[in-house]
Amino acid sequence: MSRRKFRSPVPRKVSKDAIEDTDDRKWLKKEPKESDDDFFTAWDGDYWYVWFRDNVCPEEDEIIYFDHGAKGTTFKVERVYRLYDEKRAVVEMEVYKDT
Numbered sequence: 001m002s003r004r005k006f007r008s009p010v011p012r013k014v015s016k017d018a019i020e021d022t023d024d025r026k027w028l029k030k031e032p033k034e035s036d037d038d039f040f041t042a043w044d045g046d047y048w049y050v051w052f053r054d055n056v057c058p059e060e061d062e063i064i065y066f067d068h069g070a071k072g073t074t075f076k077v078e079r080v081y082r083l084y085d086e087k088r089a090v091v092e093m094e095v096y097k098d099t
Contacts, residue, residue, distance in 0.1 A: 010049045010088040018051070022065045025052040030090070045078075046095075051088045058091055 018026040030047040050058060057080065064075045076096035082089035
């Protein structure tokens with residue numbers, strides 16, 4: 001099976017607007033628009049694009065801490081959608097609240 005049959009919705013290059021977490025991964029909130037080429041009807045939730053190195057892919061139930069840009073917001077990873085061994089993924093997150 002050829003990998004060319006499948007296309008990752010995450011752009012290859014990191015966006016200039018991406019923010020960085022404490023593990024040096026770059027994150028960008030996905031705002032779906034029907035005019036986008038990668039629009040998917042099931043984009044219903046809080047989805048983020050993530051770029052990473054050294055196979056430090058976010059894991060489900062991991063807590064993500066943003067140092068700056070998101071003003072210290074903390075998120076919990078719900079699901080990770082990664083294609084093969086690419087260094088980028090789509091992550092569904094929810095706002096995490098310490099109790």
